[in-house]
Amino acid sequence: MKKYPVGIQSFESLRKGGYLYIDKTELIYRLISTGKYYFFSRPRRFGKSLLISTLEAYYSGRKELFQGLFINEVENDWNSYPILHFDLNAQKYDSPESLNDILNDILVKWEKLYGTEPSEVSLSLRFQGIIQRAAEKTGKSVVILVDEYDKPMLQAIGNNDLQNTYRDTLKAFYGALKSKDQYIQFALLTGVTKFSKVSIFSDLNNLMDISFDKRYAELCGITENEIHTWLEEDLHELSVNTNMSYDQVCKCLKERYDGYHFTEDSNGLYNPFSLLNTFARMKFGNYWFETGTPSYLAQLLKQNKYNLTRLSNEVVTSDLLNGVDTLINSPIPVLYQSGYLTIKSYNSRFNVYTLGFPNKEVEEGFISYLLPYYAHVQPAESAFQIMNFIEEVEKGEIDAFFLRLKSFFADTPYEMIRDLELHYQNVLFILFKLLGFYTEVEYHTSEGRIDLLIKTSKFIYLMEFKLEGTAEEALAQINEKHYVTPFQVDRRKVFKIGVNFSNKTRNIQKWIVEEV
Incomplete structure (x- = not known):
């Protein structure tokens, strides 16, 4: 019986537990072979944490976990590097101290391994010191992996003072990636949104944003081709369990969970969380949407006096999609980057995108969610x-x-x-x-x-x-x-x-x- 990795974000647990893994290591190998600093945004439950965990396993030299995968066929040197892994996802950020306390807790653990200096009195100086000493003590450059870098900023939407405090803290903290460049082997920051312009990324101009990069469009998410390659037998089993024909099952999966486009003219992507839940339970459901919708999305729509009829046909520029610092003027960037809207078409002549709901699960779920707010x-x-x-x-x-x-x-x-x-x-x-x-x-x-x-x-x-x-x-x-x-x-x-x-x-x- 096939095991579906629903909720499993550890690459080691997934591989050792014999769970289904749709091989993304060809794209991961391209990522690590062609660049050094990256930023990658995708909606929640799209596999970002698993991507971070896979990179951690690779940079730890865990060759045995990659048996049978693409990367094992092309990688000859399985080296181990010091890894600084931040996971900001499962925390609550409701005061200036909460972010400081969480970062301090992470730094203390690393300082026990790599030491500290009395002059390092701020969070950013301590982080810089850890990066340098980790490289000097191990003789290897440092790998930095940040999962959900933007969680504090997202939780502070609607509280400008708190968000500005978090912005200043994180801007200085992540500045270590630039100031200690000579000690860093690889860095990836993932999140849902990109707070750009006069924000966290204003000084991090060495980060390559691959969120809109067609080469990496399929890094997270599942394509239709991958479904038929890895889950063909499961489609037939789902057909039997739902009393639907094979063609009806494929059509229903597409209508409910497909339709995500993160670049122009790209293949549609299925939401992996909903798709895997469907096969694990052998029935259709609103799995992604039932995991929760942030209340600030509805509040943003109301604050901006947004005409909801535009949700199915919103025309925007690429500049608007690339950052959410324009929240005061438009709720669209965060709706797009959170996965409630997606690219439906692209007009190259005017460089504008038409957005709409990606699929039935999102459209029906989000509209139902909005009703009590209006x-x-x-x-x-x-x-x-x-x-x-x-x-x-x-x-x-x-x-x-x-x-x-x-x-x-x-x-x-x-x-x-x-x-x-x-x-x-x-x-x-x-x-x-x-x-x-x-x-x-x-x-x-x-x-x-x-x-x-x-x-x-x-x-x-x-x-x-x-x-x-x-x-x-x-x-x-x-x-x-x-x-x-x-x-x-x-x-x-x-x-x-x-x-x-x-x-x-x-x-x-x-x-x-x-x-x-």
């Missing part, structure tokens, strides 16, 4: 409410549908008054996106007008929404623009619905229903 509904009730909406449209219970929708706008926050139109649009977008996962929905917005088409097996709903107009005007627009014409020969029952929102009540003021 509508008057508790997180635990979201799924229940959506189920009721779906049942109501499927049964033709229009008044019940709108009464429920009206409750979503209850207690609209006073601070939303200036942006009521955007607030209405965002709530409706979330709701109708969620309905669209179970029914056929077309939703359009332009110049403040919101048009909606919902199709079920028995009914077709044509809706027009007005803000500070009248429901009668909305209904008249449906008639004047002949929205019904395409459905005149359809056997399903067709409803025309005009809806008006009131700024005064901050809610739906009236709806009128006409059956065709």
Whole structure:
């Protein structure tokens, strides 16, 4: 029986335990053979920690762990180097002292091995001293591996003072990579985001950022070709367990977990965490999304007054994607680098990227997650409410549908008054996106007008929404623009619905229903 490395981030444990390993060592060998300093960003649960662990095993000279892999066929010299491995991932950063304490704890352990000097009074001076003494005492250059370098910065989003404190600390600390260059063999920093410009990386201009490098696009993540190479038998087993055909299983895997693109014109990548969980449990699920979504993502969207309808078709420049120091102006970089949006297409003429959701797991999960942040509904009730909406449209219970929708706008926050139109649009977008996962929905917005088409097996709903107009005007627009014409020969029952929102009540003021 095949063993799937779900949650295993140690290369040694994976290899000794006989777990599946999709060989990435050809790319790793290219990495170590052609450069010295690297930065690599990918979303969480994409295999960055395993990559760091694999490099640690290689630089420790653990040849036995690489038997049967590409790197074992080409590497002749298996040398051991002193390794300084930082793991900043599994910590909580909520005060200036928390980062200092964690870095101090790491440095103390290394100082026991390599010594210290009284003059090294700061964290950065101590780190520099350790690098130099480790090289001098062992006679080998030092390897530096930093896992989730940005975790303190990410946890401080929304707290500018704390984030600036962390920025200053880490900027000085990582500066050791440049000041002690002659003692360093190799360095890799991984993370979710790149805090650039006047940030941590402003002095580290010797770091090569391979996050957008097509040569290393497949360093983390799993390609379709790799699935058929390493998991072909598993696909057939999944087919049996899910009562789906082989072709249906392949299609469902692709729709749910594929679609990540980190450079233009690259192969799509499957989320390894979701994919391996699917095979381990032999059923489909929202595995990556269920591991947690940072609340700051929803907060960033609201703070920036972001129009959620753009999530499926956001056009950006490469400069915006490359750093998240523009958070004050746009939440898009962190959404992209966190894996909630990905590259869908590239326009080389204007050097712009079109972003969208990578797959169904992310789209459905993220939209569902946003609902309580925008509508008057508790997180635990979201799924229940959506189920009721779906049942109501499927049964033709229009008044019940709108009464429920009206409750979503209850207690609209006073601070939303200036942006009521955007607030209405965002709530409706979330709701109708969620309905669209179970029914056929077309939703359009332009110049403040919101048009909606919902199709079920028995009914077709044509809706027009007005803000500070009248429901009668909305209904008249449906008639004047002949929205019904395409459905005149359809056997399903067709409803025309005009809806008006009131700024005064901050809610739906009236709806009128006409059956065709």
